[in-house]
Amino acid sequence: MLVLKPEEMRQLDQLAIKKLGIPGAVLMENAGVQVVQAVEKLLGELRGKRATILVGKGNNGGDGLVVARHLLNRGMEVKTLLLAAPEEIRGDARLNLEILHNLGYKVHYAGQPSSLNTVKVALLYTDIIIDAIYGTGFQGSVPEYVGQVINLVNDSGKPIVAVDIPSGVEGASGHVHGPAIKATATVTMAYPKVGLVVEPGASFCGQLLVADISIPTVLEKEVIARRQLLQGELVASWLPRRAAEGHKGTYGKVVVVAGSRNMSGAAVLATLGALHGGAGLVEVIVPRSLQDRVAVAVPAALTRGAEETPSGTLAEAALEEITAGLAGAQAVVIGPGLGQEEETGRLFRQVLERIGCPTVIDADGLNYLAAAGEKLQLPPGTILTPHPGEMARLTGLTTAEVQKDRLAAVERAWRNWQAVIVLKGARTLIAAGENCYYFNPTGNPGMATGGSGDVLAGLIGALLAQGLSPEQAAAAGAWLHGRAGDLAREEMGELALTALDVVNYLRKVSREIWQLGGSKL
Numbered sequence: 365m366l367v368l369k370p371e372e373m374r375q376l377d378q379l380a381i382k383k384l385g386i387p388g389a390v391l392m393e394n395a396g397v398q399v400v401q402a403v404e405k406l407l408g409e410l411r412g413k414r415a416t417i418l419v420g421k422g423n424n425g426g427d428g429l430v431v432a433r434h435l436l437n438r439g440m441e442v443k444t445l446l447l448a449a450p451e452e453i454r455g456d457a458r459l460n461l462e463i464l465h466n467l468g469y470k471v472h473y474a475g476q477p478s479s480l481n482t483v484k485v486a487l488l489y490t491d492i493i494i495d496a497i498y499g500t501g502f503q504g505s506v507p508e509y510v511g512q513v514i515n516l517v518n519d520s521g522k523p524i525v526a527v528d529i530p531s532g533v534e535g536a537s538g539h540v541h542g543p544a545i546k547a548t549a550t551v552t553m554a555y556p557k558v559g560l561v562v563e564p565g566a567s568f569c570g571q572l573l574v575a576d577i578s579i580p581t582v583l584e585k586e587v588i589a590r591r592q593l594l595q596g597e598l599v600a601s602w603l604p605r606r607a608a609e610g611h612k613g614t615y616g617k618v619v620v621v622a623g624s625r626n627m628s629g630a631a632v633l634a635t636l637g638a639l640h641g642g643a644g645l646v647e648v649i650v651p652r653s654l655q656d657r658v659a660v661a662v663p664a665a666l667t668r669g670a671e672e673t674p675s676g677t678l679a680e681a682a683l684e685e686i687t688a689g690l691a692g693a694q695a696v697v698i699g700p701g702l703g704q705e706e707e708t709g710r711l712f713r714q715v716l717e718r719i720g721c722p723t724v725i726d727a728d729g730l731n732y733l734a735a736a737g738e739k740l741q742l743p744p745g746t747i748l749t750p751h752p753g754e755m756a757r758l759t760g761l762t763t764a765e766v767q768k769d770r771l772a773a774v775e776r777a778w779r780n781w782q783a784v785i786v787l788k789g790a791r792t793l794i795a796a797g798e799n800c801y802y803f804n805p806t807g808n809p810g811m812a813t814g815g816s817g818d819v820l821a822g823l824i825g826a827l828l829a830q831g832l833s834p835e836q837a838a839a840a841g842a843w844l845h846g847r848a849g850d851l852a853r854e855e856m857g858e859l860a861l862t863a864l865d866v867v868n869y870l871r872k873v874s875r876e877i878w879q880l881g882g883s884k885l
């Protein structure tokens with residue numbers, strides 16, 4: 365599903381209104397009706413229940429006024445609190461204010477600090493709160509009084525439905541500079557906005573519902589940016605269907621270069637990720653002393669032991685053995701658990717020069733890249749999979765700076781490295797080119813556990829080997845990995861979840877994808 369910036373949404377609104385002749389008031393009416401449906405989903409029967417609607421001065425407030433009229437029609441007791449002076453309300457919002465007036469319905473003015481008590485009382489005697497204070501026109505931080513209202517709403521313990529965007533969240537970036545509504549559900553109009561799918565904004569949305577307000581889909585071609593919110597159907601459509609006559613050669617060979625004495629598990633988990641991601645063949649290359657152990661842990665993979673340093677990391681002398689292993693590879697995964705020896709770093713750089721197929725660089729591989737001091741030539745179709753700390757090293761930012769503006773960080777990394785970038789962490793974000801992003805809604809905090817990233821690297825490698833483009837492999841890998849974690853959480857909660865559970869639950873995801881018509885992943 366396409367993800368828009370507010371300015372792009374405004375452009376489509378304007379085209380729908382001015383070029384196609386759909387009146388703005390019709391769009392506003394549709395928006396309001398969709399919010400009413402969400403309220404009904406949350407509350408069930410509406411008759412006799414109470415709603416409080418907080419209305420700002422812009423069109424978002426206008427949507428709120430439509431909601432008021434429809435909830436009244438449904439037999440609800442509706443209190444509408446205007447946080448702006450009535451004379452500030454213009455255009456379609458004004459029209460809706462006048463309709464309410466014509467109906468004899470009283471909208472309360474509650475836009476001054478002295479009104480805080482009125483707000484408190486309203487919030488006490490309500491079953492649901494509708495946030496129509498600010499929409500996509502909002503930037504910066506809310507005025508002090510509105511902040512106090514927002515804090516009361518958040519502390520009320522009542523379900524909150526945000527109209528289009530939780531007030532206080534910036535639609536273009538997801539930045540939150542002060543108080544912001546913590547919604548139970550957000551009904552966003554026509555398309556998800558960037559600020560709703562990146563952190564921190566995403567955490568304020570609750571359940572995100574995308575409402576059809578009759579913006580014709582033909583207008584999508586006016587949007588140049590390629591930003592997608594990942595969904596199972598999209599991922600399934602990318603995956604190859606397995607042919608009846610397919611054999612292991614059909615689904616590609618992944619070579620995993622990973623592991624060191626203290627981190628043999630990283631090699632095992634990356635290999636398991638690749639196997640469960642549907643690769644035809646996986647060969648894992650590890651320091652020689654680990655080979656037997658790894659072979660026992662992943663009997664379905666080929667193993668190759670290579671020269672090692674005294675501390676048990678891959679040695680420079682391993683180059684020829686690794687080069688032999690790379691023969692026939694469709695994808696390479698390099699980095700998990702390699703350690704931080706200088707010699708292994710030198711080897712890493714030489715191996716990169718010999719890889720001729722799409723490659724996932726993860727973990728210690730990323731640290732070697734960052735430490736190289738010069739910009740290394742990456743194999744064609746490289747995917748980098750940093751967590752925020754690795755991202756900081758790759759871009760010269762601090763981890764806090766990365767997390768404060770993940771979108772900017774991922775864009776910076778893409779420009780620096782000209783590779784597909786997968787920025788892990790809550791709401792994994794993928795940058796694949798100029799204005800080309802994928803937003804991943806799957807995954808949960810239970811997956812913040814050692815080895816989970818190794819599984820992801822292997823999984824992406826498997827998707828590359830099956831012929832997905834680097835951007836699709838990265839995006840699909842992130843979605844599938846997060847979905848496996850989500851299914852694991854449904855059964856075990858977050859505490860006990862480990863990377864091995866992510867591997868095991870890929871089975872269930874495989875089934876889901878298969879049912880959607882994709883491959884037997």
Ligand SMILES: NC(=O)C1=CN([C@@H]2O[C@H](COP(=O)(O)OP(=O)(O)OC[C@H]3O[C@@H](n4cnc5c(N)ncnc54)[C@H](O)[C@@H]3O)[C@@H](O)[C@H]2O)[C@@H](O)CC1
Pocket residue numbers: 374377378388391392393395420421422423424425426427497498499500501502503504505506507527528529553577
């Ligand atoms: N025809 C359209 O354009 C449609 C718009 N719709 C609604 O309209 C919304 C956008 O409407 P608007 O562009 O009027 O914007 P908003 O309704 O978001 O209004 C924001 C208002 O707050 C002000 N503001 C911005 N930042 C502020 C800050 N930090 N402190 C105080 N005030 C601030 C702005 O100047 C503006 O007057 C959408 O989110 C959506 O809910 C829908 O009704 C569908 C149709």
Ligand SMILES: [K+]
Pocket residue numbers: 424495496497498499526527528529530531
């Ligand atoms: K809002």
